[in-house]
Amino acid sequence: MTASWEELVSTALVGADRRAVPPESLLEQAAEQVVRMRAGRRPGRSRPPAPAAAETLPPVPGAAADRLARMLAGEQSRLLTEWLETAAARRVRVPAGMLPGLLDLGARDRSIRACLGTVTGTRGRWLAGLNPAWSYLLDEPAHLPPDEVWELGTSGDRRAWLAATRARDPAAARELLEGGWSAETPEDRAAFVALLADRLSMDDEPFLEAALDDRRREVRQAAADLLTRLPGSRLALRMTGRAARLVRRDGRGLRAEPPKACDSTMERDGVRARPPAGTAQRGWWLQQVVAHTPLSFWAAHLGSPAGDVVRLPLGDWAREVRMGWIRAAILQRDPAWARALFAVEPLTDLLAVLPPEEQSNRAADLVRRQPVDGQMIMMLGGVARPWGPRLTDAVLKKIAETVEAQPWNAGELIRLAGERLDPSAYARAEGVPELTATLRFRFEMIKELS
Amino acid sequence: MRRNPPHRSVPRRLRGQLSEAVASLRRVMERRSREPLSADAPDSMTSAGGGAHAAARRTHAEQRERRVAAGLSELERWLADQVGQGIAQARQTGPADWDDLARRLVDAQAPGVAGTVTRLSRVLTAEEWPGLLLGEYALLHLLAVAHRRAAALPEPLRRTVRARVGFPVTRESVLATPAVRDHWDVVGRRDEEQDRLVARRAWLAGRTTGRLAMVLSFSPAGQPIEPFPPPGTTIDADLAFYPGASPLRALVAERRGLVDAGPPPGTKVSQVPALIAEVLAADPWTDSWPLVLDGAVPCPDCIADDEGNALPLHPSAGVPWRLLAVSGGRPVTVAAEWTPRGLRPLATWDEEGRVAPL
Structure with a gap:
């Protein structure tokens, strides 16, 4: 007696005894068939995904890629953002094997997405097309040829294009918007209005005043925020x-x-x-x-x-x-x-309005005057990297004092200083091994990427 | 009458290997005699030396033979009971039954079979678990019968059966066999923790001999693992293989150094079925075999070639994002572990020949 595999499975499920099949015979037939199936399995048919386009950016140097791999595995992972920002500014791309790890990070952390748009190259966008969890990447600038960007680009491309046009010719950028305004998505409309902040003038006032009647609140809000900067606008009056x-x-x-x-x-x-x-x-x-x-x-x-x-x-x-x-x-x-x-x-958001050097100097005054506390850490958190010489001096001195007098209170300041100080200051942080290590790491990291 | 013969679509060139596989099964099962095992069954572990020491060793070995035989005949009865009564309840009662059975098989000094029984619960997560479970039961039955009929088997197959049952093979006896020297590409490495031990598997492919090997080492969990060159390296080494009909497990008898050799040569996706049929013809219990594929195009659920032939990935392996990232939809070299349920990717080499372990 020979039976099909389906018959054998069905007999095994209800019980060979009930079907008057000797159990040993069932097992033997099943053994023969299972080996036949395993050995005789023919390849299926499949249509692989269309290949990714060629890369346009050069790869990062090998040492930088190795360091990135170590950082993704946990070493100094707080510095990952700086690595990505530096690599994006240098316009280099990461090795393909690291893309899934980075794209997963970007899915959780919006702040690195713009950098990822650059450093993941065309391969990153190809992967983002295959995995819905990574589709956010398609909203980041993709570096299309200039004549296609406004019509065909991703949201990110078009924002970057509008920003560049605005910097060159403010009126042309506004006219570009007016051309197809009603067809844009609400998210794009809000982002586009915000981009008019650059080189804002009374010429933009009628367009922005009209945007106060937009269907989407975010768009109205962005337009109102800009109009308050124009004292002659109708809204300002x-x-x-x-x-x-x-x-x-x-x-x-x-x-x-x-x-x-x-x-x-x-x-x-x-x-x-x-x-x-x-x-x-x-x-x-x-x-x-x-x-x-x-x-x-x-x-x-x-x-x-x-x-x-x-x-x-x-x-x-x-x-x-x-x-x-x-x-x-x-x-x-x-x-x-x-x-x-x-x-x-002393709010950090106010500091951010000041020119970088003044930010640094005002922060330095505060650091000199006050003991380390949560407010100081918050304030310093808003001072962009790298910190100027006066702030560097003040912070290094404050760390030395605090490590001496209240070592339990120095941890946060040391960590923040490690991330923000000019890394070439590593030699001046000798008494604080953790700080020296972080600064040295950054010093080498930046060197590898240049 | 076969309504749906599973090998219906087997191409002509594969039939040779298949009939060999089936023939080897028949060898195991034919003359399905149920004669009781005599207590003084001939022992394979013949001892040339005399003396009290040798005699003691012989008694010890004979005792083990008897225990294993008793354990496996109990397993045969248990399996017959299961399929006799029906396996529909296995999802509920299986895990407890299997733990119990595995314990008895360990007591019967058949740790290999015990391990297979312990791993049975893995099939329960699959939708098609009844078929998978019947397949596992059938192969266990085949192993028990093969052990009972061991005397009638050709020597290499007999060795395979004993290894799968769990008779120990000493390091010394393996190292005493002639070693195979080659430039071996390390094509994959995986660490698995079980029972507070970390098992490290390294898969190797020989450049000249075309042979494949798996080197297994154990270390206590939490302690540094014995280092082994990472995937992408090539070592000039002598490997000594454990005996069997389809030898794969090996020891590094002598390591002579590293070789700078580039990505390993591979086989075509379309050649894999013939290759696996050959392996199964020699050892039908094979459930893991390394492959190095050349011109392979990774897809979200399979590995294809440019003609559209595709080998499915193991369902629990998930989408191989790293592999996809490295390939970018273009043909690459991929090392993978074949299993009956699909491939598990091990490593890949990009266009520039750089390795990415997976």
């Missing part, structure tokens, strides 16, 4: 009108009176009606009106320069007005106000 009523000079100080309602014209100008949980509604409206009022308005209205205004006593609502000014200084990238506000509230 409407906002100053509101601010003039809400915040006034009152003897030696100031007096604030929050709005009683948030009407539809306020909402159109970017004031969000619903406060975040735990925030009082009227105070929230006040804060937003202040945040969207051109800062140049206040000196004339209150009769004092920024440095004095931020120190004037304010009764109720002091917190909301101060928060509004801070938001405004950041949104309008106003160094004078940022400087004045940083003096009363």
Whole structure:
């Protein structure tokens, strides 16, 4: 008796006894068939994926690739972002075998995606087309030929193209947008509006004012944020009108009176009606009106320069007005106000508005004056790499003092300094082995990539 | 009447190997005698030396033979019971039964079979588990019968059966056989932890002889593993093979040094079935065999060639992203472990000949 494999399996499932088949005979037939199947298995048919396009960037040097492999395996993995930024700036690509690991990292960490767009090359994009978890990469710039970018490029390509056009010819960039505005996706519209921040002028005002009526809130918000930087814009005039009523000079100080309602014209100008949980509604409206009022308005209205205004006593609502000014200084990238506000509230976001050298110097003053605490670490976290000479000196001195007096308190500062100091300072960090090791690692890492 | 003969699509050139495979099975099973085992069954471990020491060793060996024979005949009965009553409940009752059976087989000094039984639960995760389980039961039955009929088997197959049952083979006896010198490409390496031991497998392919080998070493978990050259290296070495009908496991008898040789030569995807048929013809229990494939195009679930022939990947291997990344959809050299359920990639070499272990 010979049976098909399916018959044998079915007999084994219900029991050979029930089908009056001797069990040994069933096992023997099954053994013969299983070996026949294993040995006789013919190749199936398959259509492999279309091959990846040729690479356009040169590969990273071997030593740099080896270091990247060690970093992906866990060594100094906090420095991975700097490796990727440096490699992307040098326009080199990583070996193909490391792409899956890097693309997995990018799936979890948005901050490295722009760098990955460059260093993963065409192979990275080919893989992203095969794995939905990596499809984010297709939104990053892909370096298409210039005449195809705006029509055919990925979102990333088109953003990069618009930014470059804007830097060259601001009006041409705006006209490019106006051409197909209604066909763009809401995400692209919001990103495109934000790109007009570069070389912003009153010529952009009509386009941005129209964007206040966009269907998507993110687009309206981005347009409102830009219009507050144009003191002559219609939005700025409407906002100053509101601010003039809400915040006034009152003897030696100031007096604030929050709005009683948030009407539809306020909402159109970017004031969000619903406060975040735990925030009082009227105070929230006040804060937003202040945040969207051109800062140049206040000196004339209150009769004092920024440095004095931020120190004037304010009764109720002091917190909301101060928060509004801070938001405004950041949104309008106003160094004078940022400087004045940083003096009363050393926030890292305010520091970021200042020119790099001044950032470094102001941070250095603070480091010299204060003991190491969470606020200092937060503030320093916002100071871009590499730190200038004064900040380097101040931080190295602070680390030496802290290691001496409160070693338990030095860990965070040492780690941050390792990531941000100019790596050639490694020889000056001798007393702190962890710092020396990190700086040396970065020193060699950068050398390999150049 | 065969409704659906599984080898229906076997091409003509494969039939030779297949009939050999089937013939070797028949050799194991023919004259299916059920004569009881006499207690003084002839022992294969003949001892030339005399004296009390040798006698003691002989008694010890005879005792082991008896224990193994008893254990395997119990296994035969157990298997017959299982398929007699039906295996439909195996998903619920299997794991506990198998643990129990494996313990008894260890007591019967048949650790090889015990290990196979322990690994049975792996099939339960697959959708087609009834077929997979029947296949495993059938091959266990075949092994037990083959051991019972060992005297009738050709010597190499008899050695294979004894090795699979779990009779120890000493290092010295392996090293005493003639070694095979070649430039051996290390094509794959894998560490697996089991029972607080790390088993390291390294697969090798000989440049001149075309032979394949697997070097196995153990070290306690948590301790440094005995170093072995990584995939992509080529060593000039003498390998001594464990005996068997389809020898693969080997010891490095002498390592003479590293050779700078580039990517290993490989076989075509279309040649693999014939190659595997040959291996199974010699040793039907083979469940792992290294392959080096040339001009192989990795896909998300298979390894193909440019004519569209494709070998499936093992379902538990997942999408081989690293392999795909290195290939970029173009033909590369791929080393892989063949298993009955599909390939497990081991290493690949890119266009520039650089290795990427997988």
